[in-house]
Amino acid sequence: xxxxxxxxxxxxxxxxxxxxxxxxxxPQGEQTAVTRAEYGERHLRRLRLIRALLEVGRLxxxxxxxxxxxxxxxxxxxxxxxxxxxxALSSPMEPRPDDEEHRAARERVNGLIESxxxxxxxxxxxxxxxxxxxxxxxxxxxxxxxxSLRYYAELLMRLVAEHEMEKIPFDGPRETAVESxxxxxxxxxxxxxxxxxxxxxxxxxxxxxx
Amino acid sequence: xxxxxxxxxxxxxxxxxxxxxxxxxxPQGEQTAVTRAEYGERHLRRLRLIRALLEVGRLxxxxxxxxxxxxxxxxxxxxxxxxxxxxALSSPMEPRPDDEEHRAARERVNGLIESxxxxxxxxxxxxxxxxxxxxxxxxxxxxxxxxSLRYYAELLMRLVAEHEMEKIPFDGPRETAVESxxxxxxxxxxxxxxxxxxxxxxxxxxxxxx
DNA sequence: CCCACTGGATAGTAAGAGTATCCAGAACGG
DNA sequence: CCGTTCTGGATACTCTTACTATCCAGTGGG
Numbered sequence: 001x002x003x004x005x006x007x008x009x010x011x012x013x014x015x016x017x018x019x020x021x022x023x024x025x026x027p028q029g030e031q032t033a034v035t036r037a038e039y040g041e042r043h044l045r046r047l048r049l050i051r052a053l054l055e056v057g058r059l060x061x062x063x064x065x066x067x068x069x070x071x072x073x074x075x076x077x078x079x080x081x082x083x084x085x086x087x088a089l090s091s092p093m094e095p096r097p098d099d100e101e102h103r104a105a106r107e108r109v110n111g112l113i114e115s116x117x118x119x120x121x122x123x124x125x126x127x128x129x130x131x132x133x134x135x136x137x138x139x140x141x142x143x144x145x146x147x148s149l150r151y152y153a154e155l156l157m158r159l160v161a162e163h164e165m166e167k168i169p170f171d172g173p174r175e176t177a178v179e180s181x182x183x184x185x186x187x188x189x190x191x192x193x194x195x196x197x198x199x200x201x202x203x204x205x206x207x208x209x210x
Numbered sequence: 211x212x213x214x215x216x217x218x219x220x221x222x223x224x225x226x227x228x229x230x231x232x233x234x235x236x237p238q239g240e241q242t243a244v245t246r247a248e249y250g251e252r253h254l255r256r257l258r259l260i261r262a263l264l265e266v267g268r269l270x271x272x273x274x275x276x277x278x279x280x281x282x283x284x285x286x287x288x289x290x291x292x293x294x295x296x297x298a299l300s301s302p303m304e305p306r307p308d309d310e311e312h313r314a315a316r317e318r319v320n321g322l323i324e325s326x327x328x329x330x331x332x333x334x335x336x337x338x339x340x341x342x343x344x345x346x347x348x349x350x351x352x353x354x355x356x357x358s359l360r361y362y363a364e365l366l367m368r369l370v371a372e373h374e375m376e377k378i379p380f381d382g383p384r385e386t387a388v389e390s391x392x393x394x395x396x397x398x399x400x401x402x403x404x405x406x407x408x409x410x411x412x413x414x415x416x417x418x419x420x
Numbered sequence: 421c422c423c424a425c426t427g428g429a430t431a432g433t434a435a436g437a438g439t440a441t442c443c444a445g446a447a448c449g450g
Numbered sequence: 451c452c453g454t455t456c457t458g459g460a461t462a463c464t465c466t467t468a469c470t471a472t473c474c475a476g477t478g479g480g
Contacts, residue, residue: 003457015439018458023437035445035457045350052346054437058268058301061437079418086407091268118412126411130404133397136262140255140393144401148373152402155365157409163358165413183350185410187343189403191354192362194340196399197296199367201336202328203375204391208289213426225470228427233468245426245476264468271468 001039003029010047017047024065025050027072049179057186063088071178078170078178083121085182090125093132101138105131112146116153164188211249213239220257227257234275235260237282259389267396273298281388288380288388293331295392300335303342311348315341322356326363374398 007014020026026046029037046068053059053067070076070084109131113120120127137144168180217224230236236256239247256278263269263277280286280294319341323330330337347354378390 013439014457016437019438022459029458031458033446033457035459036447037458048346048349052350055301056343056346077418079414082414082418083411086411089407091265113408116412118408119415120408120411124408124411126404126407130401130408133266133401133404136258136266137393137397137401139258140262140389140397142377142390142393142397149401149405151373152369153405153409155369156402156406157413159362159365160406160409161413163361164410165417167352170417179350180352181414183347183352185407187347187350187352189406191340191343191347191359192366192406193399193403194336194343195359195363196366196370196402197299197336197395198323198328198330198334198340199363199370200374200395201293201296201330201334202326203367203371204289204292205329207375207380208287223470224426226468229469232428239427241427243426243477245428246478247427 001043003037003039006039006043006047009044010051012047012051020047020050023061025061025068049183052183053186056190057089059088059186067182071175071182074174078174078181081178082181082185083124085185087125089185090129093125093128101135102128102131105134105138108134108146112149112153115150116157118153118157211253213247213249216249216253216257219254220261222257222261230257230260233271235271235278259393262393263396266400267299269298269396277392281385281392284384288384288391291388292391292395293334295395297335299395300339303335303338311345312338312341315344315348318344318356322359322363325360326367328363328367 001009003014003017007017010017017026021028026043029039029043031037050064053064054061059067066088067085070081073081076084106128109127110122113127134144164184168177168184170177211219213224213227217227220227227236231238236253239249239253241247260274263274264271269277276298277295280291283291286294316338319337320332323337344354374394378387378394380387
Protein backbone atom coordinates (compact mmCIF):
# COMPACT_ATOMS: atom_id res chain seq x y z
CA UNK A 1 0.00 0.00 0.00
CA UNK A 2 1.40 3.40 -0.92
CA UNK A 3 0.59 6.54 0.99
CA UNK A 4 -2.17 7.57 -1.40
CA UNK A 5 -3.91 4.24 -0.90
CA UNK A 6 -3.48 4.47 2.86
CA UNK A 7 -5.05 7.88 2.65
CA UNK A 8 -7.96 6.61 0.54
CA UNK A 9 -8.52 3.61 2.82
CA UNK A 10 -8.51 5.65 5.99
CA UNK A 11 -10.15 8.81 4.74
CA UNK A 12 -7.31 10.87 6.13
CA UNK A 13 -5.59 13.38 3.81
CA UNK A 14 -1.99 12.68 2.82
CA UNK A 15 -0.56 15.82 4.48
CA UNK A 16 -2.17 14.78 7.74
CA UNK A 17 -0.67 11.30 7.47
CA UNK A 18 2.70 12.88 6.85
CA UNK A 19 2.14 15.01 9.92
CA UNK A 20 1.43 11.93 12.04
CA UNK A 21 4.58 10.32 10.65
CA UNK A 22 6.57 13.39 11.64
CA UNK A 23 5.11 13.39 15.12
CA UNK A 24 5.88 9.72 15.59
CA UNK A 25 2.23 8.68 15.93
CA UNK A 26 2.48 6.45 12.91
CA PRO A 27 5.50 4.19 12.30
CA GLN A 28 7.42 4.72 9.08
CA GLY A 29 6.45 2.54 6.16
CA GLU A 30 8.86 -0.05 4.87
CA GLN A 31 11.25 1.83 2.64
CA THR A 32 11.42 0.16 -0.79
CA ALA A 33 13.37 2.92 -2.48
CA VAL A 34 14.61 6.40 -1.67
CA THR A 35 11.28 7.89 -2.59
CA ARG A 36 8.99 4.97 -1.97
CA ALA A 37 7.65 3.21 1.09
CA GLU A 38 5.13 0.47 1.65
CA TYR A 39 2.38 0.68 4.29
CA GLY A 40 0.35 -2.20 5.62
CA GLU A 41 -2.68 -3.25 7.60
CA ARG A 42 -0.90 -2.25 10.77
CA HIS A 43 -0.69 1.36 9.64
CA LEU A 44 -4.37 1.44 8.84
CA ARG A 45 -5.16 0.05 12.26
CA ARG A 46 -2.88 2.56 13.88
CA LEU A 47 -4.56 5.41 12.06
CA ARG A 48 -7.91 4.27 13.39
CA LEU A 49 -6.46 4.17 16.88
CA ILE A 50 -5.08 7.68 16.49
CA ARG A 51 -8.38 9.07 15.25
CA ALA A 52 -10.29 7.37 18.05
CA LEU A 53 -7.97 8.85 20.67
CA LEU A 54 -8.10 12.25 18.99
CA GLU A 55 -11.78 12.54 18.19
CA VAL A 56 -13.43 10.44 20.85
CA GLY A 57 -10.87 10.81 23.60
CA ARG A 58 -9.96 14.39 22.68
CA LEU A 59 -6.36 13.66 23.56
CA UNK A 60 -3.75 16.12 22.36
CA UNK A 61 -1.39 14.75 19.74
CA UNK A 62 1.52 15.10 22.15
CA UNK A 63 -0.19 12.77 24.64
CA UNK A 64 -1.02 10.24 21.96
CA UNK A 65 2.59 10.33 20.95
CA UNK A 66 3.65 9.46 24.49
CA UNK A 67 1.16 6.62 24.68
CA UNK A 68 2.33 5.20 21.39
CA UNK A 69 5.95 5.42 22.40
CA UNK A 70 5.04 3.33 25.45
CA UNK A 71 3.06 0.87 23.34
CA UNK A 72 6.04 0.38 21.07
CA UNK A 73 8.60 0.06 23.82
CA UNK A 74 8.85 -3.73 23.99
CA UNK A 75 10.92 -3.50 27.15
CA UNK A 76 8.19 -1.84 29.15
CA UNK A 77 5.98 -4.12 31.26
CA UNK A 78 2.31 -3.93 30.32
CA UNK A 79 1.23 -2.60 33.68
CA UNK A 80 3.69 0.24 33.53
CA UNK A 81 2.58 0.94 29.98
CA UNK A 82 -0.98 1.36 31.19
CA UNK A 83 0.33 3.74 33.81
CA UNK A 84 1.89 5.82 31.06
CA UNK A 85 -1.39 5.88 29.18
CA UNK A 86 -3.24 6.93 32.32
CA UNK A 87 -0.68 9.61 32.92
CA ALA A 88 -1.24 10.95 29.41
CA LEU A 89 -5.00 10.89 29.98
CA SER A 90 -4.84 13.06 33.06
CA SER A 91 -5.56 16.68 32.42
CA PRO A 92 -2.28 18.49 32.78
CA MET A 93 -2.46 20.22 36.14
CA GLU A 94 -0.93 23.58 36.70
CA PRO A 95 -1.47 23.66 40.41
CA ARG A 96 0.33 25.53 43.08
CA PRO A 97 1.75 22.57 44.99
CA ASP A 98 1.66 24.82 48.03
CA ASP A 99 -2.12 25.06 47.87
CA GLU A 100 -3.54 24.16 51.25
CA GLU A 101 -6.96 23.32 49.91
CA HIS A 102 -5.52 20.98 47.36
CA ARG A 103 -3.44 19.22 49.94
CA ALA A 104 -6.49 18.63 52.11
CA ALA A 105 -8.43 17.25 49.15
CA ARG A 106 -5.50 15.07 48.25
CA GLU A 107 -5.61 13.64 51.76
CA ARG A 108 -9.25 12.75 51.28
CA VAL A 109 -8.31 10.99 48.05
CA ASN A 110 -5.53 9.06 49.77
CA GLY A 111 -7.98 8.01 52.45
CA LEU A 112 -10.44 6.83 49.86
CA ILE A 113 -7.86 4.73 48.03
CA GLU A 114 -6.69 3.22 51.27
CA SER A 115 -10.14 2.43 52.55
CA UNK A 116 -10.96 0.74 49.24
CA UNK A 117 -7.81 -1.31 49.51
CA UNK A 118 -6.73 -0.24 46.04
CA UNK A 119 -3.19 -0.44 44.75
CA UNK A 120 -2.38 2.86 43.09
CA UNK A 121 0.98 4.47 42.52
CA UNK A 122 1.04 7.46 44.89
CA UNK A 123 2.74 9.46 42.15
CA UNK A 124 -0.16 8.97 39.76
CA UNK A 125 -1.39 12.35 38.51
CA UNK A 126 -4.86 10.80 38.46
CA UNK A 127 -4.91 11.23 42.24
CA UNK A 128 -4.24 14.95 41.99
CA UNK A 129 -6.81 15.19 39.25
CA UNK A 130 -9.46 13.73 41.54
CA UNK A 131 -8.37 16.03 44.36
CA UNK A 132 -8.74 18.98 42.02
CA UNK A 133 -12.31 17.97 41.23
CA UNK A 134 -13.15 17.70 44.92
CA UNK A 135 -11.80 21.22 45.43
CA UNK A 136 -14.00 22.56 42.64
CA UNK A 137 -17.06 20.81 44.04
CA UNK A 138 -16.41 22.42 47.41
CA UNK A 139 -16.00 25.82 45.79
CA UNK A 140 -19.29 25.46 43.99
CA UNK A 141 -21.13 24.50 47.11
CA UNK A 142 -21.82 20.90 46.21
CA UNK A 143 -19.21 18.89 48.05
CA UNK A 144 -18.94 15.14 47.47
CA UNK A 145 -19.34 13.03 50.60
CA UNK A 146 -16.88 10.27 51.42
CA UNK A 147 -19.82 7.93 51.44
CA SER A 148 -20.89 8.60 47.89
CA LEU A 149 -17.29 8.53 46.68
CA ARG A 150 -16.86 5.11 48.21
CA TYR A 151 -20.11 3.98 46.68
CA TYR A 152 -19.01 5.11 43.23
CA ALA A 153 -15.57 3.64 43.65
CA GLU A 154 -16.93 0.28 44.69
CA LEU A 155 -19.30 0.17 41.80
CA LEU A 156 -16.69 1.17 39.25
CA MET A 157 -14.25 -1.37 40.54
CA ARG A 158 -16.78 -4.13 40.12
CA LEU A 159 -17.46 -2.96 36.61
CA VAL A 160 -13.84 -2.63 35.59
CA ALA A 161 -12.85 -5.95 37.07
CA GLU A 162 -15.79 -8.01 35.87
CA HIS A 163 -16.61 -6.39 32.56
CA GLU A 164 -13.58 -4.64 31.18
CA MET A 165 -10.30 -6.19 32.20
CA GLU A 166 -11.49 -9.69 31.53
CA LYS A 167 -11.95 -8.84 27.87
CA ILE A 168 -8.31 -7.91 27.39
CA PRO A 169 -6.52 -10.63 25.41
CA PHE A 170 -3.45 -10.93 27.63
CA ASP A 171 -2.49 -14.21 26.02
CA GLY A 172 -2.27 -12.72 22.53
CA PRO A 173 0.52 -10.57 21.08
CA ARG A 174 1.64 -7.76 23.33
CA GLU A 175 0.66 -4.99 20.94
CA THR A 176 -2.91 -6.23 20.76
CA ALA A 177 -3.30 -6.47 24.52
CA VAL A 178 -1.84 -3.07 25.03
CA GLU A 179 -3.99 -1.46 22.37
CA SER A 180 -7.07 -3.06 23.89
CA UNK A 181 -6.17 -1.61 27.24
CA UNK A 182 -5.74 1.88 25.85
CA UNK A 183 -8.83 1.72 23.70
CA UNK A 184 -10.75 0.29 26.62
CA UNK A 185 -9.61 3.08 28.87
CA UNK A 186 -10.54 5.83 26.48
CA UNK A 187 -13.56 4.52 24.56
CA UNK A 188 -15.21 2.76 27.48
CA UNK A 189 -14.65 5.86 29.54
CA UNK A 190 -16.36 7.95 26.96
CA UNK A 191 -19.18 5.47 26.44
CA UNK A 192 -19.75 5.62 30.13
CA UNK A 193 -19.87 9.34 30.15
CA UNK A 194 -22.37 9.44 27.33
CA UNK A 195 -24.58 6.78 28.89
CA UNK A 196 -24.55 8.77 32.11
CA UNK A 197 -25.81 11.85 30.31
CA UNK A 198 -28.53 9.82 28.63
CA UNK A 199 -29.60 8.38 31.97
CA UNK A 200 -29.63 11.88 33.38
CA UNK A 201 -31.75 13.21 30.58
CA UNK A 202 -34.23 10.40 30.98
CA UNK A 203 -34.44 10.85 34.72
CA UNK A 204 -34.81 14.58 34.29
CA UNK A 205 -37.67 13.97 31.86
CA UNK A 206 -39.32 11.70 34.40
CA UNK A 207 -38.92 14.14 37.29
CA UNK A 208 -39.49 17.42 35.52
CA UNK A 209 -41.73 16.34 32.73
CA UNK A 210 -40.30 16.49 29.23
CA UNK B 211 -16.61 45.01 44.45
CA UNK B 212 -14.74 46.60 41.55
CA UNK B 213 -13.15 44.57 38.81
CA UNK B 214 -9.72 44.60 40.41
CA UNK B 215 -11.15 43.12 43.59
CA UNK B 216 -13.10 40.53 41.64
CA UNK B 217 -9.86 39.63 39.94
CA UNK B 218 -8.00 39.38 43.22
CA UNK B 219 -10.75 37.31 44.84
CA UNK B 220 -11.00 34.86 41.95
CA UNK B 221 -7.37 34.72 40.93
CA UNK B 222 -8.34 35.48 37.35
CA UNK B 223 -6.54 38.34 35.58
CA UNK B 224 -8.56 41.44 34.72
CA UNK B 225 -8.16 41.09 30.93
CA UNK B 226 -9.54 37.57 31.16
CA UNK B 227 -12.53 38.78 33.15
CA UNK B 228 -13.14 41.42 30.52
CA UNK B 229 -12.94 38.71 27.90
CA UNK B 230 -15.58 36.65 29.71
CA UNK B 231 -17.77 39.76 29.94
CA UNK B 232 -17.40 40.29 26.19
CA UNK B 233 -18.28 36.66 25.47
CA UNK B 234 -21.33 36.84 27.67
CA UNK B 235 -20.08 34.22 30.13
CA UNK B 236 -20.19 36.70 32.95
CA PRO B 237 -23.09 39.12 33.41
CA GLN B 238 -22.25 42.83 33.36
CA GLY B 239 -21.68 44.45 36.72
CA GLU B 240 -24.09 47.03 37.99
CA GLN B 241 -23.13 50.26 36.26
CA THR B 242 -22.62 53.00 38.86
CA ALA B 243 -21.11 55.54 36.47
CA VAL B 244 -19.91 55.66 32.88
CA THR B 245 -16.58 54.17 33.85
CA ARG B 246 -17.49 52.27 36.94
CA ALA B 247 -19.40 49.09 37.68
CA GLU B 248 -20.02 47.06 40.80
CA TYR B 249 -19.63 43.27 40.95
CA GLY B 250 -21.01 40.96 43.59
CA GLU B 251 -20.93 37.50 45.08
CA ARG B 252 -22.87 36.21 42.11
CA HIS B 253 -20.08 37.18 39.75
CA LEU B 254 -17.51 35.41 41.86
CA ARG B 255 -19.65 32.30 41.89
CA ARG B 256 -20.13 32.51 38.18
CA LEU B 257 -16.41 32.79 37.62
CA ARG B 258 -15.89 29.62 39.62
CA LEU B 259 -18.50 27.89 37.50
CA ILE B 260 -16.81 29.05 34.31
CA ARG B 261 -13.40 27.86 35.43
CA ALA B 262 -14.81 24.50 36.50
CA LEU B 263 -16.46 23.99 33.13
CA LEU B 264 -13.33 25.16 31.31
CA GLU B 265 -10.65 23.38 33.28
CA VAL B 266 -12.39 20.29 34.58
CA GLY B 267 -14.99 19.85 31.87
CA ARG B 268 -12.71 21.10 29.08
CA LEU B 269 -15.69 22.79 27.48
CA UNK B 270 -14.97 25.39 24.82
CA UNK B 271 -15.91 28.93 25.75
CA UNK B 272 -18.55 28.97 23.03
CA UNK B 273 -20.33 25.98 24.61
CA UNK B 274 -20.17 27.51 28.06
CA UNK B 275 -21.68 30.61 26.61
CA UNK B 276 -24.62 28.62 25.26
CA UNK B 277 -25.13 26.88 28.57
CA UNK B 278 -25.11 30.16 30.43
CA UNK B 279 -27.54 31.72 28.03
CA UNK B 280 -29.90 28.84 28.80
CA UNK B 281 -29.31 29.19 32.52
CA UNK B 282 -30.22 32.86 32.34
CA UNK B 283 -33.27 32.42 30.16
CA UNK B 284 -35.96 32.49 32.82
CA UNK B 285 -38.56 31.42 30.31
CA UNK B 286 -36.91 28.10 29.58
CA UNK B 287 -38.17 25.09 31.56
CA UNK B 288 -35.48 23.45 33.65
CA UNK B 289 -35.68 20.16 31.80
CA UNK B 290 -35.15 21.83 28.46
CA UNK B 291 -32.29 23.81 29.95
CA UNK B 292 -30.57 20.59 30.93
CA UNK B 293 -31.07 19.43 27.37
CA UNK B 294 -29.26 22.51 26.16
CA UNK B 295 -26.41 21.82 28.55
CA UNK B 296 -26.22 18.22 27.38
CA UNK B 297 -26.23 19.39 23.80
CA ALA B 298 -23.30 21.69 24.53
CA LEU B 299 -21.47 18.83 26.23
CA SER B 300 -21.68 16.56 23.22
CA SER B 301 -18.60 16.55 21.07
CA PRO B 302 -19.49 18.39 17.92
CA MET B 303 -19.95 15.69 15.28
CA GLU B 304 -18.93 16.23 11.73
CA PRO B 305 -20.42 13.06 10.36
CA ARG B 306 -21.62 12.19 6.94
CA PRO B 307 -25.30 11.62 7.69
CA ASP B 308 -25.28 9.22 4.78
CA ASP B 309 -22.86 6.92 6.56
CA GLU B 310 -24.34 3.43 6.54
CA GLU B 311 -22.23 2.23 9.46
CA HIS B 312 -23.31 5.14 11.57
CA ARG B 313 -26.95 4.53 10.79
CA ALA B 314 -26.65 0.92 11.87
CA ALA B 315 -24.95 1.92 15.12
CA ARG B 316 -27.62 4.52 15.69
CA GLU B 317 -30.23 1.79 15.37
CA ARG B 318 -28.47 -0.18 18.07
CA VAL B 319 -28.55 2.90 20.28
CA ASN B 320 -32.24 3.43 19.64
CA GLY B 321 -32.85 -0.20 20.54
CA LEU B 322 -30.92 0.18 23.75
CA ILE B 323 -32.84 3.26 24.83
CA GLU B 324 -36.11 1.58 24.05
CA SER B 325 -35.28 -1.66 25.83
CA UNK B 326 -34.25 0.36 28.89
CA UNK B 327 -37.52 2.23 28.78
CA UNK B 328 -35.73 5.56 28.87
CA UNK B 329 -37.24 8.84 27.78
CA UNK B 330 -34.74 10.60 25.57
CA UNK B 331 -35.33 13.20 22.89
CA UNK B 332 -34.62 11.41 19.59
CA UNK B 333 -32.93 14.60 18.37
CA UNK B 334 -30.39 14.54 21.20
CA UNK B 335 -26.86 14.65 19.77
CA UNK B 336 -25.85 12.44 22.67
CA UNK B 337 -27.43 9.53 20.81
CA UNK B 338 -25.28 10.11 17.76
CA UNK B 339 -22.29 10.53 19.99
CA UNK B 340 -22.86 7.10 21.47
CA UNK B 341 -23.39 5.63 18.00
CA UNK B 342 -20.10 7.14 16.92
CA UNK B 343 -18.32 5.43 19.81
CA UNK B 344 -19.85 2.08 18.88
CA UNK B 345 -18.59 2.53 15.33
CA UNK B 346 -15.08 3.22 16.57
CA UNK B 347 -15.15 0.18 18.83
CA UNK B 348 -16.15 -1.98 15.89
CA UNK B 349 -13.39 -0.51 13.77
CA UNK B 350 -10.83 -1.26 16.42
CA UNK B 351 -11.96 -4.83 16.78
CA UNK B 352 -13.44 -4.56 20.23
CA UNK B 353 -17.17 -4.27 19.70
CA UNK B 354 -19.44 -3.61 22.66
CA UNK B 355 -22.15 -6.22 23.18
CA UNK B 356 -25.76 -5.24 23.70
CA UNK B 357 -25.59 -7.12 26.93
CA SER B 358 -22.76 -5.12 28.43
CA LEU B 359 -24.29 -1.87 27.19
CA ARG B 360 -27.52 -2.71 28.95
CA TYR B 361 -25.61 -3.63 32.07
CA TYR B 362 -23.80 -0.31 32.09
CA ALA B 363 -26.95 1.61 31.32
CA GLU B 364 -28.86 -0.02 34.12
CA LEU B 365 -26.12 0.64 36.58
CA LEU B 366 -25.71 4.25 35.58
CA MET B 367 -29.41 4.88 35.75
CA ARG B 368 -29.53 3.59 39.28
CA LEU B 369 -26.65 5.79 40.19
CA VAL B 370 -27.99 8.92 38.57
CA ALA B 371 -31.44 8.48 39.97
CA GLU B 372 -30.49 7.50 43.49
CA HIS B 373 -27.33 9.47 44.06
CA GLU B 374 -27.23 12.48 41.79
CA MET B 375 -30.63 13.83 40.90
CA GLU B 376 -31.89 13.61 44.43
CA LYS B 377 -29.25 16.11 45.52
CA ILE B 378 -30.50 18.81 43.18
CA PRO B 379 -32.33 21.51 45.18
CA PHE B 380 -35.37 21.79 42.94
CA ASP B 381 -37.27 23.68 45.61
CA GLY B 382 -34.71 26.47 45.82
CA PRO B 383 -34.21 29.35 43.38
CA ARG B 384 -34.12 28.34 39.76
CA GLU B 385 -30.57 29.50 39.14
CA THR B 386 -29.24 27.34 41.96
CA ALA B 387 -31.04 24.22 40.75
CA VAL B 388 -29.90 24.76 37.25
CA GLU B 389 -26.30 25.37 38.23
CA SER B 390 -26.33 22.24 40.34
CA UNK B 391 -27.56 20.26 37.39
CA UNK B 392 -24.84 21.56 35.12
CA UNK B 393 -22.11 21.20 37.70
CA UNK B 394 -23.39 17.75 38.52
CA UNK B 395 -23.35 16.73 34.90
CA UNK B 396 -19.84 17.93 34.28
CA UNK B 397 -18.03 17.45 37.57
CA UNK B 398 -19.65 14.16 38.53
CA UNK B 399 -18.99 12.92 35.03
CA UNK B 400 -15.36 13.78 35.37
CA UNK B 401 -15.09 12.36 38.87
CA UNK B 402 -16.51 9.17 37.51
CA UNK B 403 -14.02 9.04 34.73
CA UNK B 404 -11.12 9.57 37.08
CA UNK B 405 -12.36 6.96 39.55
CA UNK B 406 -12.69 4.52 36.68
CA UNK B 407 -9.08 5.04 35.72
CA UNK B 408 -7.99 4.56 39.32
CA UNK B 409 -9.97 1.34 39.55
CA UNK B 410 -8.40 0.22 36.32
CA UNK B 411 -4.91 0.95 37.52
CA UNK B 412 -5.51 -0.93 40.74
CA UNK B 413 -6.97 -3.92 38.94
CA UNK B 414 -4.12 -3.87 36.46
CA UNK B 415 -1.65 -3.88 39.35
CA UNK B 416 -3.45 -6.86 40.84
CA UNK B 417 -3.55 -8.83 37.59
CA UNK B 418 -0.20 -7.89 36.11
CA UNK B 419 1.80 -7.21 39.21
CA UNK B 420 2.83 -3.64 39.83
C1' DC C 421 -7.44 68.98 41.19
C1' DC C 422 -4.71 65.22 39.85
C1' DC C 423 -3.57 60.58 39.07
C1' DA C 424 -4.40 55.64 39.59
C1' DC C 425 -8.23 52.95 38.17
C1' DT C 426 -12.20 51.84 35.16
C1' DG C 427 -15.03 50.16 31.12
C1' DG C 428 -14.95 49.55 26.33
C1' DA C 429 -12.71 48.87 21.90
C1' DT C 430 -9.11 47.03 19.24
C1' DA C 431 -5.12 44.50 18.31
C1' DG C 432 -1.67 41.09 19.31
C1' DT C 433 -0.01 36.41 21.02
C1' DA C 434 0.81 31.38 21.80
C1' DA C 435 -0.39 26.69 21.31
C1' DG C 436 -2.40 23.08 18.78
C1' DA C 437 -3.62 20.63 14.62
C1' DG C 438 -3.40 20.48 10.55
C1' DT C 439 -2.50 22.18 5.14
C1' DA C 440 0.12 23.69 1.35
C1' DT C 441 4.25 24.06 -1.42
C1' DC C 442 8.60 22.67 -3.11
C1' DC C 443 11.83 19.58 -4.36
C1' DA C 444 14.43 15.87 -6.49
C1' DG C 445 14.12 11.11 -7.27
C1' DA C 446 11.78 6.98 -8.80
C1' DA C 447 8.16 4.20 -11.65
C1' DC C 448 4.99 3.00 -15.07
C1' DG C 449 2.84 3.61 -19.52
C1' DG C 450 3.55 4.13 -24.08
C1' DC D 451 13.84 5.70 -23.01
C1' DC D 452 11.12 9.55 -21.91
C1' DG D 453 7.54 12.33 -20.06
C1' DT D 454 3.96 12.37 -16.57
C1' DT D 455 2.58 11.11 -12.10
C1' DC D 456 3.66 9.87 -7.33
C1' DT D 457 6.53 9.79 -3.43
C1' DG D 458 9.11 11.06 0.87
C1' DG D 459 11.07 14.79 3.25
C1' DA D 460 11.57 19.64 4.50
C1' DT D 461 9.67 23.96 5.24
C1' DA D 462 6.28 27.33 5.62
C1' DC D 463 1.68 28.81 5.97
C1' DT D 464 -3.26 28.77 7.97
C1' DC D 465 -7.06 28.57 11.24
C1' DT D 466 -9.04 28.25 15.69
C1' DT D 467 -9.18 29.02 20.54
C1' DA D 468 -8.33 31.35 24.66
C1' DC D 469 -6.27 34.66 26.23
C1' DT D 470 -3.20 39.28 26.82
C1' DA D 471 -1.82 43.84 25.91
C1' DT D 472 -2.65 48.62 24.55
C1' DC D 473 -5.16 52.64 24.12
C1' DC D 474 -8.49 55.78 25.35
C1' DA D 475 -11.25 59.03 27.68
C1' DG D 476 -13.81 59.53 31.90
C1' DT D 477 -14.24 59.36 36.75
C1' DG D 478 -13.57 59.80 41.92
C1' DG D 479 -10.97 59.48 46.13
C1' DG D 480 -7.35 61.88 48.61
